[in-house]
Amino acid sequence: MDRRKLVVGNWKMNGMRAHLDEVEAIGRVAAQHPAVEVGLCLPATLIMAGSERRGAAFIGAQNCHMDISGAYTGSLSAEMLCEAGASWVITGHSERREARGETNEDIAAKSAAAHRVGMKVILCVGETIEVRDAGRAEDVVSQQLLASLPEGAAADWLAVAYEPIWAIGTGRIPTMEAVASMHAALRAALATRIGAEADKVRILYGGSMNGDNAADLMALADVDGGLVGGASLSAAKFAPIIEAADKRMKAAA
Ligand SMILES: O=C[C@H](O)COP(=O)(O)O
Numbered sequence: 001m002d003r004r005k006l007v008v009g010n011w012k013m014n015g016m017r018a019h020l021d022e023v024e025a026i027g028r029v030a031a032q033h034p035a036v037e038v039g040l041c042l043p044a045t046l047i048m049a050g051s052e053r054r055g056a057a058f059i060g061a062q063n064c065h066m067d068i069s070g071a072y073t074g075s076l077s078a079e080m081l082c083e084a085g086a087s088w089v090i091t092g093h094s095e096r097r098e099a100r101g102e103t104n105e106d107i108a109a110k111s112a113a114a115h116r117v118g119m120k121v122i123l124c125v126g127e128t129i130e131v132r133d134a135g136r137a138e139d140v141v142s143q144q145l146l147a148s149l150p151e152g153a154a155a156d157w158l159a160v161a162y163e164p165i166w167a168i169g170t171g172r173i174p175t176m177e178a179v180a181s182m183h184a185a186l187r188a189a190l191a192t193r194i195g196a197e198a199d200k201v202r203i204l205y206g207g208s209m210n211g212d213n214a215a216d217l218m219a220l221a222d223v224d225g226g227l228v229g230g231a232s233l234s235a236a237k238f239a240p241i242i243e244a245a246d247k248r249m250k251a252a253a
Pocket residue numbers: 010093163167168169170206207208209227228229230231
């Protein structure tokens with residue numbers, strides 16, 4: 001199955017207007033590697049300005065509300081983010097599941113809300129170190145995925161990001177065997193819900209991906225790209241990851 005690699009930066013709560021030069025530089029790197037789909041999920045304050053300087057990269061948001069509008073102080077609807085220039089949104093990031101108490105049901109509803117306004121979704125799942133050490137990671141994460149999967153999920157608007165919580169921002173990553181096995185398990189879980197469509201869904205790896213480990217990760221059969229935090233904040237660090245994805249696309253062609 002040919003799945004176009006998808007490499008997305010998540011800037012989290014980082015970035016001021018002064019950093020828009022990096023957005024522009026990453027947009028230029030994306031233009032040099034058209035075989036790869038490249039995007040940046042920016043803080044909401046930068047989405048509008050970032051989308052004017054995005055080059056060949058898409059701009060995404062990091063969260064959205066599940067309702068269209070209403071009395072939700074401080075929240076942003078998918079429609080608002082879309083109008084500002086975000087074509088994708090991250091849902092279910094562990095930093096929101098844990099710190100904001102977002103449930104699987106919330107995440108399914110947010111993903112559906114984004115889809116209703118024409119946005120694409122990166123749905124995140126991942127295990128704690130306790131679950132990994134207990135040998136339950138694949139079961140727990142597969143269940144998490146199925147419980148947060150929106151109705152009608154399809155590959156043309158939904159990607160999954162497997163992000164082991166203990167690997168985020170720590171410099172630690174699972175073994176390649178563990179990543180390969182988890183991605184295969186997630187695809188199998190998806191197939192129980194959406195059948196053959198599961199083969200088309202891109203499953204990204206996230207958690208301390210960088211220029212040194214990206215090539216090995218991207219070479220795994222079911223790893224269709226990356227959701228990158230720290231290493232996406234500058235074009236200098238992000239470019240090698242995009243290049244690694246591009247090489248894999250060319251090797252597979
Ligand atoms: O959304 C991105 C992930 O949380 C990974 O972050 P990291 O690359 O800084 O470990």
